[in-house]
Amino acid sequence: MVPESQAAVVARNETWTGQAATEPYEAGWAREAVIFVRALKASGAAGRAHVELSPDGMNWVAEGTTFPLPTDSNKVTFARVTQFGTWLRIRAELPQGSSVTVVVTIHVKA
Amino acid sequence: MISADDLRRAVQYADPRLSRFDPLPRIICFDDFDRGFCGWTQLVGNYEHTLDAMLPGYAQHTQSMLSTLPAWDFGSHGSADGSYALKVAAKAYKGAQNVSIKRLTFRKRGPIRIEFYFTFKPEANELRLSETDVRSIGFLYDLQTGDKDADAWRVMPHLRFLNALDGQHLQKWQFKRKTTPFRSLGTENKTVTHYHLSPEDWEDIPGGEQRLCYNEIPTKVNWHYGCFDFDLETMQATGFRCNDRVFDLSGYEPIRIQGMRNLWCMLNFAFFVESDTDKRSFLYLDSVCVSGDF
Numbered sequence: 300m301v302p303e304s305q306a307a308v309v310a311r312n313e314t315w316t317g318q319a320a321t322e323p324y325e326a327g328w329a330r331e332a333v334i335f336v337r338a339l340k341a342s343g344a345a346g347r348a349h350v351e352l353s354p355d356g357m358n359w360v361a362e363g364t365t366f367p368l369p370t371d372s373n374k375v376t377f378a379r380v381t382q383f384g385t386w387l388r389i390r391a392e393l394p395q396g397s398s399v400t401v402v403v404t405i406h407v408k409a
Numbered sequence: 410m411i412s413a414d415d416l417r418r419a420v421q422y423a424d425p426r427l428s429r430f431d432p433l434p435r436i437i438c439f440d441d442f443d444r445g446f447c448g449w450t451q452l453v454g455n456y457e458h459t460l461d462a463m464l465p466g467y468a469q470h471t472q473s474m475l476s477t478l479p480a481w482d483f484g485s486h487g488s489a490d491g492s493y494a495l496k497v498a499a500k501a502y503k504g505a506q507n508v509s510i511k512r513l514t515f516r517k518r519g520p521i522r523i524e525f526y527f528t529f530k531p532e533a534n535e536l537r538l539s540e541t542d543v544r545s546i547g548f549l550y551d552l553q554t555g556d557k558d559a560d561a562w563r564v565m566p567h568l569r570f571l572n573a574l575d576g577q578h579l580q581k582w583q584f585k586r587k588t589t590p591f592r593s594l595g596t597e598n599k600t601v602t603h604y605h606l607s608p609e610d611w612e613d614i615p616g617g618e619q620r621l622c623y624n625e626i627p628t629k630v631n632w633h634y635g636c637f638d639f640d641l642e643t644m645q646a647t648g649f650r651c652n653d654r655v656f657d658l659s660g661y662e663p664i665r666i667q668g669m670r671n672l673w674c675m676l677n678f679a680f681f682v683e684s685d686t687d688k689r690s691f692l693y694l695d696s697v698c699v700s701g702d703f
Binding site: 324 | 460
């Protein structure tokens, strides 16, 4: 068997302003992840995404990786993560007046 | 002289992976989620030109996960015969739904059976029993007749365990025979949509009340067995069992609509979960065995 691999769309056509976060994604079987954010629409200054980990899918802590949110339609930004335990999500922060409509995918591999 | 049927059964009973199932003679798929996702994916809604066209009922869906059922208070629960189960998670608002689907086509219109080991729980974010926080878990087929068949039907048998509604602990099996009116999407006259999982039009299965093993705190689970029989020839349900109970499906009807131009011989299976409070709801599937008589 080849190692397990999965591309999961965890947010689709969601418009983010202010603070936002993706749904908890459980992937304790995976050793590594790449998280992509693709903008379908965007306006205003760039926000930032923060990778977060959790012991239980309910309480979250910053992993330390941050990356910019895309500011033009069809632009893509991403982060690579390893040793993340069981749970992953990204939390987004956007400046006042900015918004971005996103497709977020988490690509995980055993 | 041992009959072929006895031999098949003996081999199946001796195989610990299959011994807990009662499959029909041919196994169409045997999905143990310790082997991965096995082709179960997110049910995405239809759209044309823009994702804004997707009905809200589908737009809320997310990808299912491979889960060890980790609990904050004792750690991973594990599945019925290994570490992993397929997890379908509805979001944290009342009425939220999520669906996991597998898409095949069939070779022969005859009897098919789906068997599954399942459990469900709400997100354990309160130190309370929370037994009425999951609204329902359920199963559906999405089927269509063959392109040369005399009849041209799309048929969607639905079955759900209505655990709770508006905080009432109802615990009963239901079906539905109606979907919403079709709506065209876009401008090319090629794509339509309907919302077959709308909250309306669920009907009780007579004698369909069943108290399942929920356990005593919101993190402990017990696995349950379900088995639903359907005949692709007559497009009628022929049986349903859950654990020790056998239910009367004589009044059961699937959703039946006009055949659609690009779905011939469709054989889709889907499982769904609904939240009854502003808390995530989780359906877990340890394994699914689909078999047929062909």
